[in-house]
Amino acid sequence: MKPLVPVPAAARVILGVGFFAMFVGVWAAVTYSGYVPPLFLASPGQALLSGWSLLTEYGFLGDIAVTIWRVVGGFVIAAACGVPLGLLMGTFKPVEAFFEPFVSFARYLPASAFIPLLILWVGIGETQKLSLIFIGSFFQIVIMVSVIAGGTRMDLVEAAYTLGAKSRGVLRRVILPASAPLVMETLRLVLGWAWTYVIVAELIGASSGIGHMIMDSQRLLDTGQMIFGIVVIGLIGLATDFLFKALNRWLFPWAAL
Amino acid sequence: MSNKTLRIAGVTRTFPGRGKAGPTLALQPTDMTAAPGEFIAILGPSGCGKSTLLRIVAGLDQPTAGSVTLDGAPVTAPGADRGMVFQSYTLFPWLTVAQNIRFGLQERGVPDAEQQAIAARFIARTGLKGFENHWPRQLSGGMQQRCALARALANDPEILLLDEPFGALDHQTRELMQELLLEIWEADRKTVLFVTHDIDEAIFLAKRVVVMSARPGRIKADVPIPLPYPRDWTMKTSAEFGTLKARLMGEIREEVRKAAMA
Ligand SMILES: Nc1ncnc2c1ncn2[C@@H]1O[C@H](COP(=O)(O)OP(=O)(O)O)[C@@H](O)[C@H]1O
Numbered sequence A: 001m002k003p004l005v006p007v008p009a010a011a012r013v014i015l016g017v018g019f020f021a022m023f024v025g026v027w028a029a030v031t032y033s034g035y036v037p038p039l040f041l042a043s044p045g046q047a048l049l050s051g052w053s054l055l056t057e058y059g060f061l062g063d064i065a066v067t068i069w070r071v072v073g074g075f076v077i078a079a080a081c082g083v084p085l086g087l088l089m090g091t092f093k094p095v096e097a098f099f100e101p102f103v104s105f106a107r108y109l110p111a112s113a114f115i116p117l118l119i120l121w122v123g124i125g126e127t128q129k130l131s132l133i134f135i136g137s138f139f140q141i142v143i144m145v146s147v148i149a150g151g152t153r154m155d156l157v158e159a160a161y162t163l164g165a166k167s168r169g170v171l172r173r174v175i176l177p178a179s180a181p182l183v184m185e186t187l188r189l190v191l192g193w194a195w196t197y198v199i200v201a202e203l204i205g206a207s208s209g210i211g212h213m214i215m216d217s218q219r220l221l222d223t224g225q226m227i228f229g230i231v232v233i234g235l236i237g238l239a240t241d242f243l244f245k246a247l248n249r250w251l252f253p254w255a256a257l
Numbered sequence B: 001m002s003n004k005t006l007r008i009a010g011v012t013r014t015f016p017g018r019g020k021a022g023p024t025l026a027l028q029p030t031d032m033t034a035a036p037g038e039f040i041a042i043l044g045p046s047g048c049g050k051s052t053l054l055r056i057v058a059g060l061d062q063p064t065a066g067s068v069t070l071d072g073a074p075v076t077a078p079g080a081d082r083g084m085v086f087q088s089y090t091l092f093p094w095l096t097v098a099q100n101i102r103f104g105l106q107e108r109g110v111p112d113a114e115q116q117a118i119a120a121r122f123i124a125r126t127g128l129k130g131f132e133n134h135w136p137r138q139l140s141g142g143m144q145q146r147c148a149l150a151r152a153l154a155n156d157p158e159i160l161l162l163d164e165p166f167g168a169l170d171h172q173t174r175e176l177m178q179e180l181l182l183e184i185w186e187a188d189r190k191t192v193l194f195v196t197h198d199i200d201e202a203i204f205l206a207k208r209v210v211v212m213s214a215r216p217g218r219i220k221a222d223v224p225i226p227l228p229y230p231r232d233w234t235m236k237t238s239a240e241f242g243t244l245k246a247r248l249m250g251e252i253r254e255e256v257r258k259a260a261m262a
């Protein structure tokens, strides 16, 4: 192996799938051999069976839909507020000086610690789930987007000025497009974190959703269902990652990929 | 054709020091006048304040003292009347060649049909036909700088500020670019300030070569280049070219040595 030499596409797929296979292999080995009892860890087959019954008998698809709705809802609100604020902060230094200290402080507040407060404030309905995801995502988005916008190549900004652009034009036609690919990359990252917040929100005070199902299964000591729920989250994450990457390639054909 | 006179009067620039480092005097009081349509090369060793001077004329930097005026009107901010091409590649990566060239026109609200016509004209003049819809990253360095030149020219500026625009190109490409620039200047007669540290380039292109001293920069000599236009590459081997080159080398050698020792 040589440092930084790219690997051919086919080999990449084989390697990537290989680790998955190995992972499932080890899991199968420790469960089917009886080394780890089913009470702690269901076998892959058992997890699949539990999953099947979840889907067919317990309307798990509905839970999945509810969870996706919550993540996307909270995340879209956070992005819709956070991206413009971040862009303004990165572009206009007085705006940054005004908000940055607070945002830096707020982003270290653990979102899950807000759950009790949020329940007090808005109850255990959808607003609480959306609020938690918002708190968890918004400040991260703001900070990361402002850093991205602030890092816009100065020579491009100056080129725009010499072509007659004013502040507005520079923001709209240089800083915005220059930041867009990295902003999308940031959103992809933060969406991943939003998934952890939604599950936490659903573990406490929810009557539907993947997190609620996992909590229910614990009461029944059904590790198969719990594992199936966790795997479903992973698969959805993988799918959104894939979608985001495809979207970026489509939106930003000019960026070297 | 440009018809405004550029006056640089007593322009000085001191950069404030950072931390322990004291302030840097980058430019001593500098006076210079560019007649409408004149092609002036600014020649000097690296670090002597050439870019600083050009950036002040562009309005991208403010002089510590002195003033820049265009037909008497003070220059305080960048504007479309002073187009610039930088040494680094500054095409907007998210715009195609044609869109890059139209950037300034769009900013000024020129009607769409006119934008297209102007872009097409400068694409043809800079030899970029067939590359209109390419992204900058798909172009060679020479093509990117041709596109940057077309982008600046499309705005029809009074003055063209070129800061070592061919500095990052290989020798052969550089010579072709010089000929292209000359061809455009001979046709349009725009005022050009062309910064370079290449003596041949300065003589081949300019009507006047302004030699700057090592840092802190000041104008050390102002040498007219009496070679007739239109010029072509064969002039680079003429006796007159040789004489001018010897003179400028004499002027600049000392400064380069000072800059290297500093
Ligand atoms: N923004 C800046 N801050 C501090 N010093 C600077 C800045 N820009 C240029 N300088 C200094 O001013 C001097 C002249 O720089 P410059 O005009 O870029 O030279 P040239 O283009 O002739 O190579 C250099 O010594 C450089 O270090």
Ligand SMILES: [Mg+2]
Pocket: B050, B051, B052, B163
């Ligand atoms: Mg320079």
